[in-house]
Amino acid sequence: MTTKPILVALDYDNKNHALQLIEKLDPNMCRLKVGKEMFTLFGPQLVKDIHDRGFDLFLDLKFHDIPNTVAKAVAAAAELGVWMTNVHASGGLAMMEAAKKALLPYGDKAPMLIAVTVLTSMSDDDLKLLGINVPAFEHVQRLAKLTQQAGLDGVVCSAQEATALKSLLGKDFKLVTPGIRPVGSDAGDQHRVMTPPQAIAAGSDYLVIGRPITKAADPLAALQAIHQSLA
Numbered sequence: 001m002t003t004k005p006i007l008v009a010l011d012y013d014n015k016n017h018a019l020q021l022i023e024k025l026d027p028n029m030c031r032l033k034v035g036k037e038m039f040t041l042f043g044p045q046l047v048k049d050i051h052d053r054g055f056d057l058f059l060d061l062k063f064h065d066i067p068n069t070v071a072k073a074v075a076a077a078a079e080l081g082v083w084m085t086n087v088h089a090s091g092g093l094a095m096m097e098a099a100k101k102a103l104l105p106y107g108d109k110a111p112m113l114i115a116v117t118v119l120t121s122m123s124d125d126d127l128k129l130l131g132i133n134v135p136a137f138e139h140v141q142r143l144a145k146l147t148q149q150a151g152l153d154g155v156v157c158s159a160q161e162a163t164a165l166k167s168l169l170g171k172d173f174k175l176v177t178p179g180i181r182p183v184g185s186d187a188g189d190q191h192r193v194m195t196p197p198q199a200i201a202a203g204s205d206y207l208v209i210g211r212p213i214t215k216a217a218d219p220l221a222a223l224q225a226i227h228q229s230l231a
């Protein structure tokens with residue numbers, strides 16, 4: 001198992017609430033993820049605040065635009081010193097190659113660059129509405145292969161696809177899996193879900209976990225329970 005596989009998704013509209021949780025967490029136990037809501041509200045200063053507290057940060061902005069624009073956005077993320085960032089694989093091969101190339105000047109200080117395949121909130125029926133008439137499982141594999149071809153470090157997928165992707169793309173290609181739900185927790189808008197131990201057993205490298213921790217009555221206890229379930 002990867003060291004520190006838990007990435008806590010900080011989806012808050014109040015910076016103090018996020019910082020109150022962070023103050024209770026241990027950077028040796030988890031990494032943190034900031035997405036579109038918090039970055040739009042609080043910007044690069046939030047990234048600095050998190051780094052000052054010793055945490056690795058996944059900047060989950062899922063860039064999806066023309067190659068030139070995505071390359072510049074990814075370089076801007078690298079300037080912030082984040083540990084990981086991402087693009088949408090459906091932006092295409094040229095876009096992903098441009099993003100990867102933009103990180104070359106950063107050498108071993110470059111963030112890990114991964115691509116979102118099919119959002120974990122989406123089902124086969126949702127894909128059909130987009131004109132994608134193959135199961136999510138198959139579309140994820142197609143996009144993950146393209147991502148590897150572009151030279152990226154891994155993909156965001158659901159843990160349900162992890163075993164197949166590891167055997168298709170090799171153990172070093174990182175699998176970052178949201179849609180993680182401990183037994184008994186509400187799936188909410190997530191469709192392709194797994195429990196934390198199931199996800200690790202299936203081959204996930206990193207588990208993205210938000211509401212089961214942040215909306216728990218005692219977020220620290222919820223994180224500790226998940227951590228223990230993986231020991």
Ligand SMILES: O=c1ccn([C@@H]2O[C@H](COP(=O)(O)O)[C@@H](O)[C@H]2O)c(=O)[nH]1
Nearest residue numbers: 009035118119120178179208209210211
């Ligand atoms: O396919 C994806 C890609 C990203 N996410 C993000 O992960 C977290 C999940 O939060 P939960 O509260 O545990 O559902 C959230 O920040 C999403 O933006 C995803 O869920 N699925």
